[in-house]
Amino acid sequence: MHIPDGFLDPKVTTSLLGAAAVVLAFCLAKVREAITVLKPATVLAGAGKIAGNLAGSFRRVLSFEGENTLHKMGMVAALIFAGQMFNFPISNGTSGHLIGGVLAAVLLGPFAGALVIAVVLSVQMLFFADGGLLAIGANIINMSFFGTMVAYYAYYYLKKVMPEWLAIMAAAWGSVLLAAMACALELALSGTTTLSMVFMAMIKVHAIIGLAEALITLSLIKLFRTTFKEAI
Amino acid sequence: MKQLLWFVLTITVLAAIFASNSPDGLEYVADRFGFSAQAVERGAPLAGVLAPAAGVAGVLIILGIFRLANFIFKKSVCLIILSIFIASPIMAARPLVTDDFYTVAEGAYELEIGYASTQNQLLLANTAALSFKRGFSAFFDLGFELPYTTSIPSGMNDAYLHAKYRFWQASDNEGLTGRIDFKFNNGNINQGLGSGDNDYCLMLIYSKQYGKGKAHFNLGHVNVGMNAGIQSDDYLAYLAAYEFPIIEGKSDLVFEYVANNALQPNPAFIQIGGRIAMSSVLKLDAGYSFGLNSNSIKNSLTYGLHYEF
Numbered sequence: 374m375h376i377p378d379g380f381l382d383p384k385v386t387t388s389l390l391g392a393a394a395v396v397l398a399f400c401l402a403k404v405r406e407a408i409t410v411l412k413p414a415t416v417l418a419g420a421g422k423i424a425g426n427l428a429g430s431f432r433r434v435l436s437f438e439g440e441n442t443l444h445k446m447g448m449v450a451a452l453i454f455a456g457q458m459f460n461f462p463i464s465n466g467t468s469g470h471l472i473g474g475v476l477a478a479v480l481l482g483p484f485a486g487a488l489v490i491a492v493v494l495s496v497q498m499l500f501f502a503d504g505g506l507l508a509i510g511a512n513i514i515n516m517s518f519f520g521t522m523v524a525y526y527a528y529y530y531l532k533k534v535m536p537e538w539l540a541i542m543a544a545a546w547g548s549v550l551l552a553a554m555a556c557a558l559e560l561a562l563s564g565t566t567t568l569s570m571v572f573m574a575m576i577k578v579h580a581i582i583g584l585a586e587a588l589i590t591l592s593l594i595k596l597f598r599t600t601f602k603e604a605i
Numbered sequence: 606m607k608q609l610l611w612f613v614l615t616i617t618v619l620a621a622i623f624a625s626n627s628p629d630g631l632e633y634v635a636d637r638f639g640f641s642a643q644a645v646e647r648g649a650p651l652a653g654v655l656a657p658a659a660g661v662a663g664v665l666i667i668l669g670i671f672r673l674a675n676f677i678f679k680k681s682v683c684l685i686i687l688s689i690f691i692a693s694p695i696m697a698a699r700p701l702v703t704d705d706f707y708t709v710a711e712g713a714y715e716l717e718i719g720y721a722s723t724q725n726q727l728l729l730a731n732t733a734a735l736s737f738k739r740g741f742s743a744f745f746d747l748g749f750e751l752p753y754t755t756s757i758p759s760g761m762n763d764a765y766l767h768a769k770y771r772f773w774q775a776s777d778n779e780g781l782t783g784r785i786d787f788k789f790n791n792g793n794i795n796q797g798l799g800s801g802d803n804d805y806c807l808m809l810i811y812s813k814q815y816g817k818g819k820a821h822f823n824l825g826h827v828n829v830g831m832n833a834g835i836q837s838d839d840y841l842a843y844l845a846a847y848e849f850p851i852i853e854g855k856s857d858l859v860f861e862y863v864a865n866n867a868l869q870p871n872p873a874f875i876q877i878g879g880r881i882a883m884s885s886v887l888k889l890d891a892g893y894s895f896g897l898n899s900n901s902i903k904n905s906l907t908y909g910l911h912y913e914f
């Protein structure tokens with residue numbers, strides 16, 4: 374579901390680039406808060422000596438747990454990257470691939486998850502020509518914001534009323550639909566096509582892709598919680 | 606972790622081999638509604654590369670990005686360490702950071718002025734500091750320290766108040782002293798000066814003569830952030846120093862080891878320095894310190910004077 378350049382018009386492209394920047398900055402702030410500890414820099418110099426705090430902005434220190442979290446984020450990102458490469462065939466000559474938003478969000482939380490997906494999308498865009506340079510804003514909003522952050526809250530509230538495995542599957546399926554709807558809306562707003570035509574078509578094809586997303590997400594989460602429990 | 610990496614690489618290669626070439630959901634819709642031709646085709650470094658190889662390269666790029674993030678966050682750690690160790694200039698026995706068990710004689714004053722130039726991988730920081738003490742009894746002195754940073758941003762840093770009480774003395778050269786340091790949050794935190802919180806430190810100081818020289822051992826508990834709103838993160842400071850006279854009463858060589866357990870691995874540095882007595886009351890000193898691990902300063906040069914009256 375990587376939108377290439379040319380599908381969206383400049384006004385949609387630029388406003389989504391701005392929106393993506395805001396979302397990522399927010400996520401980065403949240404993640405930074407989580408992986409660092411506040412270390413008042415004027416810790417007495419080993420002896421209760423004068424210790425000048427040089428820069429107030431450098432008062433956060435990467436914690437031991439934070440370092441592990443970064444490793445974990447890297448591993449999950451690599452796995453999702455691999456997963457997104459696998460285009461599985463669905464009906465009538467069409468294929469689908471994993472988005473991995475719910476996978477990332479359940480394993481890492483909504484903010485780290487959204488960052489991970491954004492990193493994967495950026496690498497695909499820069500190195501693999503997968504998704505447009507300018508359309509990266511739209512892709513981040515669709516898959517990183519709607520497909521990860523928003524889907525995480527769906528999972529979070531669904532978990533309270535149903536077993537967790539069902540909540541994961543429902544959220545994963547919903548995340549693909551949500552991203553597809555956002556994508557259809559952006560295409561329609563750009564005047565590329567009309568909403569009435571593209572909306573149902575996108576939903577129909579992604580409802581099937583979403584089923585695979587749900588199954589893959591659930592099995593990978595299970596795998597992470599059992600086999601790779603120590604690694605993560 | 607290794608196991609997981611192999612799993613990811615295996616998945617990547619398999620995914621690359623078995624991936625379907627059919628259009629994905631969006632491409633299918635674009636084809637159907639006739640706007641797929643609008644897509645701008647462009648190249649990319651790994652776009653045409655054999656899929657499994659490109660996939661493995663992509664995985665490595667992604668892991669590299671998170672490595673880099675780790676490194677960048679670590680870098681900001683360096684700055685903190687720097688400020689942990691910056692400006693250790695002023696204490697009873699300059700250039701040592703380690704304290705000795707002596708207190709300033711009753712009614713006497715002690716003034717120390719020091720300058721430290723401290724470097725780590727990122728920046729050089731210069732700090733001048735002034736310490737003033739008065740002996741209020743044979744066992745008790747009280748003093749304060751005012752540090753001034755001349756780096757950018759420059760200005761006053763957090764000030765310290767010290768109270769030192771000698772409660773046991775076996776001889777002229779052996780004894781036990783307790784010290785309390787209190788740090789005020791008078792620095793301008795918006796300018797990056799000071800930490801914005803009050804700290805206190807309880808220090809136990811033991812000195813003893815070994816051979817010609819004197820050894821000093823300090824063990825302290827530092828309480829960070831007494832005031833509300835700042836996360837408290839206490840740690841232990843441990844220091845050892847050895848002073849060796851080259852010419853009795855005229856000049857000394859000093860060595861010391863300073864460390865604390867605020868971070869892992871423990872920030873630690875070694876200082877080598879010397880002191881020359883210009884008169885019975887005035888001493889000049891200089892010292893060079895170097896860090897022992899990535900959490901420590903890279904190196905630091907300090908010089909100053911010690912005056913008693």
